[in-house]
Amino acid sequence: MKNILSLALFSASLTIYAQHGLEKDIAAVESKVIEWRRDIHEHPELSNREFQTAEKIAAHLKSLGIEVQTGVAHTGVVGLLKGKKPGKVVALRADIDALPVTERNDLSFKSNVKSEYLGQEVGVMHACGHDTHIAILMGVAEVLAKNTDKIRGTVKFIFQPAEEGAPPGEEGGAELMVKEGVLDNPKVDAIYGLHIGSYLPVGQIAYKPGGALAAAQRFVVTIKGKQSHGSAPWSGVDPIYVASKIVDGYQSIISRELELTKEAAVITVGKISGGVRNNIIPESAELVGTIRTLDYDMQKQVNQRMIEMAQDIAKAYRAEATVEIAKGVPITYNDVDLTEKSLPSLQQMAGAENVHMIKAITGAEDFSFYQEKIPGFFFILGGKDPKAGADEYFPHHTPDFKIDDSGLSLGVKAMTEIALDYLDRSK
Ligand SMILES: [Zn+2]
Ligand SMILES: [Zn+2]
Numbered sequence: 001m002k003n004i005l006s007l008a009l010f011s012a013s014l015t016i017y018a019q020h021g022l023e024k025d026i027a028a029v030e031s032k033v034i035e036w037r038r039d040i041h042e043h044p045e046l047s048n049r050e051f052q053t054a055e056k057i058a059a060h061l062k063s064l065g066i067e068v069q070t071g072v073a074h075t076g077v078v079g080l081l082k083g084k085k086p087g088k089v090v091a092l093r094a095d096i097d098a099l100p101v102t103e104r105n106d107l108s109f110k111s112n113v114k115s116e117y118l119g120q121e122v123g124v125m126h127a128c129g130h131d132t133h134i135a136i137l138m139g140v141a142e143v144l145a146k147n148t149d150k151i152r153g154t155v156k157f158i159f160q161p162a163e164e165g166a167p168p169g170e171e172g173g174a175e176l177m178v179k180e181g182v183l184d185n186p187k188v189d190a191i192y193g194l195h196i197g198s199y200l201p202v203g204q205i206a207y208k209p210g211g212a213l214a215a216a217q218r219f220v221v222t223i224k225g226k227q228s229h230g231s232a233p234w235s236g237v238d239p240i241y242v243a244s245k246i247v248d249g250y251q252s253i254i255s256r257e258l259e260l261t262k263e264a265a266v267i268t269v270g271k272i273s274g275g276v277r278n279n280i281i282p283e284s285a286e287l288v289g290t291i292r293t294l295d296y297d298m299q300k301q302v303n304q305r306m307i308e309m310a311q312d313i314a315k316a317y318r319a320e321a322t323v324e325i326a327k328g329v330p331i332t333y334n335d336v337d338l339t340e341k342s343l344p345s346l347q348q349m350a351g352a353e354n355v356h357m358i359k360a361i362t363g364a365e366d367f368s369f370y371q372e373k374i375p376g377f378f379f380i381l382g383g384k385d386p387k388a389g390a391d392e393y394f395p396h397h398t399p400d401f402k403i404d405d406s407g408l409s410l411g412v413k414a415m416t417e418i419a420l421d422y423l424d425r426s427k
Contacts (some may be wrong), residue, residue, distance in 0.1 A: 019296060020150050020420050022143055026413055029139045034405045036060075038109035040260065044098030044124045045420075046115055047162035048172045050075040053134065057159050060138050064145035066157070077159040080186075083146055083151025088426040089155040090419045091183070091191040092140060093367065094133035095163035097211035100126040104399035109336055118167070127401045129196035134159065136194070153423040156188055162205060163366050174369035183373055190416050191376040191427065193367045194411060196383040199393045202407035204382035205350050205414065206358045209339040211263055211294030212378060216364035217303070219330035221246060221287040221310050223274075224320045230279035239275050239285040242319045246287060246310050247272070253305045255364035262293040263300060266362055270368050270424050277327075292362045294331055330368040335375035342377050345421040349413040354386035381414065383407045 036056075045053050054075045057225050061068045061079040069078040075096075103111045113124040120315025126132075141157050166172030171179075183191075200206055223243050227235025250267045258265055267289065272287025285366065291306070293299040307323045312323035358380070365377045383403035384393050394400040 003092065006402055012102045019261065020147070021192060022147060022150075022416060025143045025146055026416065029410045029412060032142070033135045033139040033209035033408050034076055036138055037131050037336070037405065037408060040124050040131040041107075042109040044111050044126045046100060046117060046131055046167075046336055047097040048074045048166050049115070049169055050096050050161050054159070054161075055132065057096070057138065061141055064141055065142060066145055067237045069218050072182060073172060073180055073291050074263045075161040077157075077184070078178055078182060079141060079157035079159075081151070081155045081157070083161055083423070084149045084156070085427075087151075087153025087423045088155060089186045091144055091158050091188040091370070092137060092415055092419055093158040093160055093191060093193040095160050095366075096126050096134050097130060097162050097164050098346070099127045099164055099397060101125040101128070101397060102399055103400075105402055118404065119401055125371075125399070125401070127398060128164065128396045129198065129401070132196045132403055132411070133194065134406055136408055136415060139408070140415045140419070142190065143412065145244065149421060150420060152427045154186060155423075156186075158182055158191075159337065161347075163344055178369050178373060179404050183370065188374055191370045191374060192337075193370075194344070194376045194381045195365065195375070195378070196403055196411070197380045197409065198383055198401055198403060200380055200382035200387045200402050201388075202382045202386045203410060204354045204356065205346050205379055205410070206356050207334065207343075207346070207377075207379040208337065208358055208360055208380075209334050209336045211360055213332035213365045213368070213370070214266075214292035214294050214360065214362045215299055215328060215331040217291040217299075217325065219289055219291060219306065219325045221308050222322050223285045223287075223310075223314055224322075225281070225283060225285070227248040227283040228281045230281055233281055236281050236283045237318045239319055240282065240316050240319045240322070241381065242270060243274065244287040245313050245317065246321065248287040249309050249313055250364050253309065254303060257305060258298060258301065262300055263298055264360060265294070265298055266292040267302065267306070275416050286379050287404075291325070291328075291338065292364070294360045294362075296331065296344065299331075300339070319372060325386040329366055330372050331366045331373050332365045332368040332378055334377050335371070338375040338377050341425060342418050342422065345418040346379065346414055349417055363401060377418075379414075381407060381411045385412040
């Protein structure tokens with residue numbers, strides 16, 4: 001019900017949309033965008049190792065006369081394009097890294113790249129579709145560079161490495177880009193980003209105002225007991241038994257304490273370890289898991305209750321528990337006002353019937369680090385073959401992941417217009 005009401009509300013603001021007459025320039029860049037995408041797909045690089053990818057991006061931006069900064073957050077590339085009219089600064093972001101996945105698709109531009117990841121030889125593949133994000137944003141840069149007379153302000157192009165996470169022991173991604181000042185000099189007023197979706201048909205756009213993708217926090221619970229012979233538990237304190245009580249108790253935080261009609265939340269214990277053999281009760285046990293939340297008050301509540309519950313349960317059974325919860329990746333929170341005002345641009349480009357409000361996704365996206373600082377809007381662009389059946393798609397991060405090239409042109413249109421419309425509105 002809420003979804004239907006909000007949709008009606010958003011379409012009411014259609015009138016503020018401004019045409020920019022870029023159809024010809026956008027059409028002219030389409031085949032190049034597909035060519036770039038295929039080239040990048042064939043030559044994927046892992047997080048924080050996007051050296052050639054960054055070179056290609058930088059060379060393209062420079063060829064357009066865009067001011068370019070390289071080596072931001074290791075391999076990031078930032079382009080600055082000033083319009084002929086004064087105004088605000090809007091940023092457009094594309095992530096550029098690939099994944100340690102061996103491609104199984106039969107494509108003329110299939111990746112046969114191999115690399116080393118955590119000491120293991122792995123195949124490398126753009127199995128999340130970041131190749132399409134790069135190509136789309138390169139296309140947007142080309143269209144806008146030809147039309148600086150239509151830009152009221154400045155457009156900052158952010159090509160960001162390591163969205164999938166930097167290798168252990170390294171910093172990276174959006175968090176590091178922000179730390180290195182990507183949102184300053186000049187200060188960015190608003191940011192847009194998109195993610196291609198292998199499950200959403202070409203031509204469609206999906207979005208959600210507010211918490212769109214979840215915050216992800218890693219946690220570790222360490223339970224300290226007292227070691228004893230497995231035959232005589234009364235002479236020790238069994239941390240494995242206590243661990244099982246905590247695993248059980250944690251699910252009651254979700255099911256009995258959270259107002260789940262407000263937003264969803266997840267606690268998953270993904271690893272449980274302790275002990276060495278059958279007849280020894282060990283000294284300690286450990287739980288490792290992930291927390292997903294879509295609302296900061298709920299996140300605070302979950303974190304606090306997880307600490308209290310682990311400590312109280314442990315105490316009840318004469319053990320001790322310590323809980324460490326990482327800050328993790330924030331909520332991909334679409335600024336409600338910015339989302340509402342940006343929708344008409346998307347509706348105009350895709351057709352209102354092709355722009356859908358969806359439910360929140362419990363996956364995470366590091367675009368959230370920009371949104372922690374400034375208003376941002378992140379949406380999903382359809383990449384599924386329009387001829388495929390309803391259930392016929394291959395999930396992200398898998399060897400069969402596939403994106404249909406015909407979806408890229410809408411990405412170029414959407415990002416170009418959304419940026420120009422923002423600057424027009426904010427003058
Ligand atoms: Zn991914
Ligand atoms: Zn991704």
